[in-house]
Structures are given as structure tokens and as C-alpha cells.
Amino acid sequence: MTTPSLLILPGDGIGPEVMIEVRKIIDWFGAKRDLHFDVAEALVGGAAYDKHGTPLHDDTMARAQEVDAVLLGAVGGPKYDALDFSVKPERGLLRLRKEMDLFSNLRPAQCFDALADFSSLKKDVVAGLDIMIVRELTSGVYFGEPRGIFEEGNERVGINTQRYTESEIARVAKSAFELAMKRGKKLCSMEKANVMESGILWREVVTEVGRDYPEVELSHMYADAGAMQLTRWPKQFDVIVTDNLFGDLLSDLAAMLTGSLGMLPSASLGAPMANGRPKALYEPVHGSAPDIAGQGKANPIACILSFAMALRYSFDQGTEATRLEAAVERVLAEGLRTADLMGPEGGQPVSTSGMGDAIVAALDASI
Ligand code: IPM
Ligand code: MG
Numbered sequence: 291m292t293t294p295s296l297l298i299l300p301g302d303g304i305g306p307e308v309m310i311e312v313r314k315i316i317d318w319f320g321a322k323r324d325l326h327f328d329v330a331e332a333l334v335g336g337a338a339y340d341k342h343g344t345p346l347h348d349d350t351m352a353r354a355q356e357v358d359a360v361l362l363g364a365v366g367g368p369k370y371d372a373l374d375f376s377v378k379p380e381r382g383l384l385r386l387r388k389e390m391d392l393f394s395n396l397r398p399a400q401c402f403d404a405l406a407d408f409s410s411l412k413k414d415v416v417a418g419l420d421i422m423i424v425r426e427l428t429s430g431v432y433f434g435e436p437r438g439i440f441e442e443g444n445e446r447v448g449i450n451t452q453r454y455t456e457s458e459i460a461r462v463a464k465s466a467f468e469l470a471m472k473r474g475k476k477l478c479s480m481e482k483a484n485v486m487e488s489g490i491l492w493r494e495v496v497t498e499v500g501r502d503y504p505e506v507e508l509s510h511m512y513a514d515a516g517a518m519q520l521t522r523w524p525k526q527f528d529v530i531v532t533d534n535l536f537g538d539l540l541s542d543l544a545a546m547l548t549g550s551l552g553m554l555p556s557a558s559l560g561a562p563m564a565n566g567r568p569k570a571l572y573e574p575v576h577g578s579a580p581d582i583a584g585q586g587k588a589n590p591i592a593c594i595l596s597f598a599m600a601l602r603y604s605f606d607q608g609t610e611a612t613r614l615e616a617a618v619e620r621v622l623a624e625g626l627r628t629a630d631l632m633g634p635e636g637g638q639p640v641s642t643s644g645m646g647d648a649i650v651a652a653l654d655a656s657i
Contacts, residue, residue, distance in 0.1 A: 294605055295357040296327045299334040299350070302370075302379055303578025304588035304642075305363020306337075311590035311646030312361065312597050315614065318650050319601075322657060323610060330357070334386070335365030335379035335578075345382030354386055358563075359604040360571040361597060362386070364578035379578075387427050390569045392558035393458065394465040395427040395537065396599070397575060399524075399544035399554060404622040408549030408633050411521065416547050421527045422473065423544055424466040425537025427558055429458045430488075432534045454488045454533065459495040465559065466531035467503040474528035478509045480516040480536055492533065517543055541575065551576040552589030552630040555596035557603050570604045572596040582629070586641035589628040591618055594649060617652035621645070 296316070300306040319325040332338075332350040339345050345365070354360050365379040375381070386392075401409065401419040409416040434451030441447075463479070470477040479496040481489035493510055500508040511519065513536040519526065520540065524547050532540060545554045554576070560569030574592030582588060595618060602611035626648050627637035640648065 293326050293328045294359070296329045296600075297350075297353055297357040297360045298329060298331045299354075299360060299362045300331065300337070301333075301335040301363040301365045301578065302337055302367050303364050303580045303583040304576075305335075305365070305578055307584065307586070307642050308574070308588050308590040308593040309361075309363045311642060311649075312593050314646050314650050315594055315597055315653070318653050319610065322653070325605075325607065325610060334362060334382045336367050336370045338382060339370065339373070339377055339379065343377070345377055345379050346385050351385065351389060354390060354571075355569075358565070358567055358570075359600045360386065360390075361593075361600060362571060362573040363593060364574065364576065366578045367580040367583075369580075383573075384432070386571060387558060388433060390558075390571065391428055391560045392569060392571055393426060393428045394462050394559045395425040396469070396557040396559065396603075397423040397425060397537075397541040397544070397554065398556075399423065399541070399548050401548045402553070402619055402622050404619070404625075405549045405553070405631065407635060408631065409547055411547060415523065415525075416549075419524055419547060421524060421544060422469060422529045423537060423541045424462065424469065424529060424531045425541060426454075426458065426462040426531075426533050427537075428534075429454055430534035452486065452488045452533075452535075454492060456491065456495050459492050460499050463496045463499040463531060464502075466529055467499060467506055470506045470529040471503065475505055476507045476509075476528035478511055478516070478527055478530050480511050480513040480530060480532040480540065482513055482536075483510070484512055488533075496531065513540065516540060520544055520547070545575055550589065550630045552592055552628065553595070554592050555594075555599050557596070557599040559603060567604050570600065572600045572604075586643065587629040588642045589630050590642050590646050591628075591649075594618065594646070613653065613656050614649075617649050617656060620652045620655075621648040624648075 300309040406417040431452040434453035481492040483489035598614040601607040
């Protein structure tokens with residue numbers, strides 16, 4: 291069997307420093323579990339712009355299409371705020387998502403026991419929380435045409451278009467139902483069918499796809515009500531499926547239920563490649579956090595857990611993924627805390643690399 295290939299794109303801000311910790315984990319799996327990866331690294335976002343004048347070089351795009359999985363850190367920073375829209379760091383990420391056709395974005399929101407006190411919500415509301423948001427990632431208002439800023443009479447008008455085809459809705463719905471089958475067999479679809487035609491179609495198509503999954507209990511909610519229910523009693527949900535923009539908002543909201551954005555991984559999956567693996571990109575949900583970059587304060591856990599998702603969804607290594615997740619849980623239970631996790635009850639402060647080393651030590655203890 292050929293060694294699976296990984297393309298690492300550390301990106302900007304805290305991206306590179308959290309990725310160094312992920313490299314420690316990848317090396318550990320090679321050394322201790324005989325699980326080897328052929329790892330290459332390239333630039334994305336502002337880092338790529340600085341070197342090549344584009345947030346994603348064509349060679350990097352081509353490489354991303356070939357590898358078994360891409361692991362991305364974060365993109366963006368104030369340094370690039372004034373750049374033209376077409377070369378902003380975020381365009382690099384959006385191009386990867388679009389050209390790899392990564393239509394299904396899995397964003398788990400899981401509350402670790404050790405951090406239940408950390409949420410801005412009451413402990414009993416979030417303790418044990420484990421939900422999965424499936425966000426459509428390649429269509430909708432993020433990509434719909436027409437778009438732009440146009441002259442109309444004597445003023446300008448900004449236009450974006452929410453557009454979904456039946457097949458785009460059906461394929462992401464199918465991936466959400468498949469996931470629900472492996473979890474609690476409950477799926478809630480969120481749109482705004484009360485005001486948007488695209489929402490009406492969304493609801494119809496999800497319902498049709500659901501006929502193939504009679505075991506899954508399907509419900510529908512308007513996305514605004516969904517946001518309210520997510521903060522009121524999030525444990526009523528198992529899997530949520532929603533469009534690109536609502537998914538962007540609702541996943542940040544769900545992330546905060548767990549206490550820190552620094553904890554949450556994501557997987558963006560597309561169609562299967564010739565070798566049966568899905569096209570895939572894994573990235574932490576947090577951004578580039580330029581305010582703390584380079585100070586050893588960043589929490590590497592979201593990025594490490596993104597690699598755990600890669601083990602599970604790209605490399606069929608569910609047991610090893612669980613081992614890594616358990617190692618993270620263990621260091622948190624032992625009280626180790628990066629700055630973002632330092633609540634009123636304290637804990638043992640550790641740096642970015644201190645957290646990575648502790649997780650490696652916990653992995654060692656697991657074998
Ligand atoms: C996300 C981010 C991106 C998005 C940005 C960086 C383009 O907020 O992954 O949620 O809006 O999709
Ligand atoms: Mg977002």
C-alpha cells in the first residue's frame with residue numbers, strides 16, 4: 291500500500307505555530323503506531339500573497355487536488371485588510387473549497403467535561419454536549435452570481451445571490467443523513483423557508499432525501515429559531531444540516547457553547563477520489579488570531595483534533611482517532627490550560643508547545 295499523502299498549509303497568524311504541534315503528533319503516529327504519512331508543506335493566505343502575490347499559487351492548488359488530505363492552519367490578518375478583495379487571504383481558502391468541491395463541512399461542537407464550567411452558558415446546559423453541524427460549503431450566497439458592487443442611478447448597490455440547485459442540496463443532505471445514521475439518528479435541517487425560495491427548495495429536497503433514511507428522525511427549523519434553540523437547550527440536537535451562510539453563523543455560535551473556539555476542529559469533504567477516499571481538507575474552526583500570534587499562547591487543540599478527524603474520515607483509522615481525542619481529554623482533565631482556557635478556577639498554564647508535548651506524552655501513556 292502506498293503511504294498516504296498529506297499537504298500541510300499552515301497559513302497565517304497562529305496557523306504556523308499550531309501546525310508545529312500537529313507535526314509532533316503526526317511524527318508520533320509514524321514512530322509509535324507505524325502509521326506513516328508522506329507530508330509536504332506549502333503556503334496559503336497572506337503568507338502565499340507575500341511570496342507569490344496570490345493567496346493560493348496554482349501549483350499549491352494542483353497539489354491539493356492530488357493528495358489524500360489537506361491540513362490547513364488559518365488565513366488572514368490585519369496586514370492584508372487593505373488588499374484588493376480578489377487577493378485577500380480568505381480567497382485562497384475559498385478557492386480550495388470550491389475547486390476541490392468540498393461541499394460537506396463537518397463542524398462538531400463537543401463539550402469536554404473538564405471545560406464545562408468554561409462556557410458562557412450554565413454547566414447543565416452544555417455538559418456532555420456533542421452535536422455535529424453539517425454546513426454546505428461550495429454554493430449559496432458565498433458563490434452565487436450575480437455578485438459585485440454596481441452603479442445604479444446615482445448610487446452604488448452591493449449584490450450577492452443566494453442560489454442552490456436541487457443536486458447541491460441533495461448531496462449535502464445525503465452526507466448529513468449518513469452521519470446521523472452513525473450517530474444519534476436525529477437530523478434537524480435549518481433554512482429560512484418562511485422568507486426565501488431557496489429555503490423552500492432546501493426543505494423539500496432534504497425531505498425527499500430523507501425518504502431513503504426512514505430510521506433518521508428528521509425535523510426542520512427556521513435558522514433564526516435554530517440559533518435560539520441552540521443557546522436555549524443545545525442537547526436537543528444531534529446532527530444539524532444547513533446552508534453555507536447559516537452554517538457559518540450557527541457553527542460559531544455552537545462553538546462558543548463549548549467554551550472556546552480554540553477547541554474545535556472541522557472536516558470539509560467532497561466526492562470520493564479514485565482510491566475511494568473523499569477529497570478532504572481539515573482545519574480548525576478558529577481564525578488566525580493575529581493578536582496573539584508568535585507568543586506561544588495559541589491553543590493547538592483544534593488543529594490537533596482536525597488531524598484526528600483526518601485519521602477518521604480520510605484514513606479509516608477510527609481507533610487511532612479516538613486514541614488522539616482521548617489523549618486531549620486526558621491533558622485537559624489533568625488541568626493543563628493554554629491561555630484561552632484559563633478560567634476563574636485556574637489550572638496549570640502551558641504554552642502552545644507545552645500543550646503539544648503534553649498530548650504526545652498522553653499518547654505515549656496510551657500504548
Ligand atoms: C469559516 C470562516 C470563513 C468563512 C472565512 C475565513 C472565509 O469564517 O471557515 O467559518 O466565512 O467560511
Ligand atoms: Mg466562520
